Amino acid sequence: MQAKLSVRNVYKIFGDTPAAALERLRQGESKAAILEASGATVGVQDASFEVGEGEIFVVMGLSGSGKSTLVRMLNGLIPPSSGEILIDGEDIASCSPQTLRRIRREKVAMIFQHFALFPHWTVVGNVAYGLKVKGMGAAERRARAMETLEQVGLAPWADSLPSDLSGGMQQRVGLARGLATGPQILLMDEPFGALDPLIRRQMQEELLILQKTLKKTIVFITHDLNEALLLGDRIAIMKDGQLVQTGTAQEIVTAPADDYVAAFVADIDRGRVFTAEDISGPPTAVQLHSDTPDQARRLMEDADSHALHVVDGERLVGLVTYKDLTAQSPDAMGRPGTLRQALITDFATTDGNAPLHTLYTDAGSGLPIAVTDGRKRLVGVVQPRDVLAQLSTETQAPTTEATDAQPR
Amino acid sequence: MLSPADLATLPFDDWVNAFVRGWLVPNFRPAFRAAQVPVTLVLNNLNAFLLFVPMLLTTAAFAAVAWRVVGSGMAIFTLVGFAFIDMIGLWPETMTTLAMILTSVIFCAVIGIPLGILSARSDRMWKVMRPVLDIMQTIPSFVYLVPIVMLFGVGMAPGIIATIIFALPPIVRLTNLGIRNVRSDLIEAAHAFGSTGWQMLWDVQIPLALRTIMAGLNQTLMLALSMVVITALIGAGGLGLVVNTGLGRLDVGGATAGGVGIVILAIVLDRITQGLAEKAKVGRVSLGRSLLGLLRFQGSGGSGSGAQIKKAG
Known part of the structure; x- marks a missing residue:
């Protein structure tokens, strides 16, 4: 499998003097000491991983673990303090704003936890947004958006406003909006986190079914280990800004890298991880x-x-x-x-x-x-x-x- | 008793005089004169238009808009109020005042909305803008009437320029506020799909800030109305002049008539603009569409299809 997305030694430091804090961090000072001395917070520390074409890569961590920061660095919404993020060999961290915009328009789409649908547009208007940004004509983008809505089964609601839909339906619109531009990479930031458990399970299954035909490269963020184990071809566990362990579901359950991971997997539903x-x-x-x-x-x-x-x-x-x-x-x-x-x-x-x-x-x-x-x-x-x-x-x-x- | 004044006295008033009379007026008077050309142009055309249109037609149009955006009660108030103004013989003055207010509001919007957008997008700009707005809002308007007369002369246009200075702050403040308050996840989503700054502004920020911007426009309109009497002091006409003349002659009746005219106009304009601001939220449709809706109503209003209108409203 060829690496579609590679992340190499990425750091993110929030604060006024990231360079100084980065230096201290590399010298092995603790995050607490750095915060005390310079007021800088370490968001992500030395993250490296590769995601292959067509793979679902799940980053799992609790709130504050830096997973949302990590995923936002993958499309440049948050610029990394140090390190490289390569999409098909192009570095997101150091490219020009024009290149970054082109990559966002054509290669990477994002799906958000709280849907982030535009309340002043209809469902089809939302789905067509990425196409509008690209400069496609109104009739053509509506046609394309309708096709994508068919895929997620929401075509009858094309002319409703997002606020008229249930949470699960809204997130399907979010998914359709991400898919409409035909991106190769989908960044999903806890997309099912705001849905109730029953709908969440349904959406997970639908995503897996869709993925069978779409074969997108997906980076999926979650705080739910069961979700990670169900969806992820590979899983990275994140803690305090660091990737603690990366591996398949079975690897993580059978051989946790440390006590933190072990504590997580202690009460997971093993019935969903292991196969016959x-x-x-x-x-x-x-x-x-x-x-x-x-x-x-x-x-x-x-x-x-x-x-x-x-x-x-x-x-x-x-x-x-x-x-x-x-x-x-x-x-x-x-x-x-x-x-x-x-x-x-x-x-x-x-x-x-x-x-x-x-x-x-x-x-x-x-x-x-x-x-x-x-x-x-x-x-x-x-x-x-x-x-x-x-x-x-x-x-x-x-x-x-x-x-x-x-x-x- | 020791006071700083014993050590030195500052001839501050002389400084200002020297600055305004000695430097600003001789050097820049032509420039300021030229600056009022667009104001005069808009004002004269609006004034001529409003005086040309028959009273009944204007009243009907206002009543129709009031019905569309507020309700039947407001429409009746508009009809009765405007008829009252006409019957006390102040219709032409009211239309002149209306032309002045609309001109001021148009210029406030043209200047204020872009300033508000810039302030929202740059913290540095807002740092500069904020004290300027504070000064504009706190300085008594009489203070800048004198230099305005010196620079622009007397008449309608200088009156409108004074009104613009007085009424500009709310539209800038509320545009800034509206755009800054657009949900950050929507901004993030627009970025994630590769929007440029302009695309963000037109597609996301302005539509979502529209309700707050409309509230700012309403505030600006109200402030412009409150300047009507004051600007009459420097030669602006309309209802303000009626009030001033009444005061000068101790003619209680005349002054009250002018005042009542202003109040009626104020209520009608306030309710209509508030109604438009509400619509910007409830329907969540673009301003273009709500304006289009207004036009459509006025078309069908003539044929009297009331039920359909009520439903649409």
């Missing part, structure tokens, strides 16, 4: 025609399980339980029972990428869940007890210290 694949075991199964019930029972005893999948050639046909096989009695002619007689054909299957929380119901039945590939072949088996075990796993960092670093 992460906890599945080897695809053990018996052949419907060639294997006997006895062989199946032995396999189960070895694996310490009470049910086993049955395949016919490569095709998964069902499963048998230890209990059913044991209860089988020879038929009237004295022949032993067959696998076919004990076969349960109503069984649960799942995709390897399915998040764990989608397996709760199936795990509740007590039977193992088959992980299948695109051609319905058995590639793994998820034991119900593993689903529950994964959900209750403690993170690796010591919990006592983690409590001290509890986020405010």
Whole structure:
């Protein structure tokens, strides 16, 4: 993946003498000491990361962690005190105002926490704003804005005023306004933070669906770790202006870099982070025609399980339980029972990428869940007890210290 | 008793005299004379127009606007009030006063709104502007009447220039306030989409500050009205002259008639401009559109489709 956006050693210092404060910071003085001495506040300290084309990069941090400052530096709304911000190799931090305007008009769009819709314009007028700034004619920009509104499902409200819409709808307008100019990069500053939980979940899912077709490079700011884990291809955790850890959701949950991150991930919904694949075991199964019930029972005893999948050639046909096989009695002619007689054909299957929380119901039945590939072949088996075990796993960092670093 | 005056006395009044009479007037009188040309031009045309239009038509137009932007009560007040003015024989004077006020307000808007915008965009500009506005608002208007007469002479135009000085501060202050109060996230959004300064101003700042700017315009209008009597002292005509003449002759009746005329005009203009300011907020449509709405009303008002108008209002 090619880096669309790279941020290199970016600092932001608020105050009258940023250069002096920067020098002190580089010499290792603490932020509190710098504030005391020069009155300068450190907003972002030595942030470096790269975002690949088509990737959703989530920056997660609590209020005051500098995440909003960071995202505003990416399109030059706040100029960095030091460092480079490269979009396709062009440095936002040092380019001319004309270049910056061109980049903002053509490459980078922003979506705001409180929507920031213009109250004096209709929905379609808002969506067309970026096009108007570019100098597009009225008829053409309305047509383009309508197309974008279709995408977010708001075309019927094109001529309403933003204040007539609900929060979720307003943010869709914000999203459409960002998408209308056809930018390659979307900066989303806590876009769903002001929405109620139900709408937020819905918007998150819609964003993921949209992203499948749009393939934008997205920098997404949030204070909600669950949101970060759900949306982010990669996640950066930010604390006091510094990036504490950058990695995929699984990396962050399984190997938190420090107590701060550990404290965060301690109470996240692990069911949304891990997938069926992460906890599945080897695809053990018996052949419907060639294997006997006895062989199946032995396999189960070895694996310490009470049910086993049955395949016919490569095709998964069902499963048998230890209990059913044991209860089988020879038929009237004295022949032993067959696998076919004990076969349960109503069984649960799942995709390897399915998040764990989608397996709760199936795990509740007590039977193992088959992980299948695109051609319905058995590639793994998820034991119900593993689903529950994964959900209750403690993170690796010591919990006592983690409590001290509890986020405010 | 020791006082600073024992040590030295400053001939401050002589200094001012020397400055104004000795330097400003001889050197710059032609320049100031030339500066009043546009004022005279606008004023004369407006005055001629208002005196030319029949009283009933003017009254009907004002009543219609009052109905459109305020309500039927105000429209009736306008009809009765203007009819009263006409019946006490002060219609031409009222129209002259109206022309003077409109001229002052037009120039205040032309000068004051850009100054307010500049003040809002630059803290340095506002630092300079603020004490100037403070002085303009606190200095008694009689003080600058004398130099104005010296520089511009007597008559209508100097009266309007004095009115402009007196009535300018609120429109500057409120334009500045309105633009500074535009939500910062909207400014940020406009920046994020790559707006230039002008695009920001036209598309975002002015439309969103419009209501406050209109309130400033209303204040300016009211101050201009309050100068009517004072400017009559330096030769401006209209209702102010009627009041002054009444005072000079101890003619209580005449002075009161002029005063009543001013009050009626003041109420009508105040309510209409306040109504326009309210509209700038409630409808949240552009000024152009609300003005267009007014025109449309006046068109349909003739055919008497009252129900439709009420709904539109």
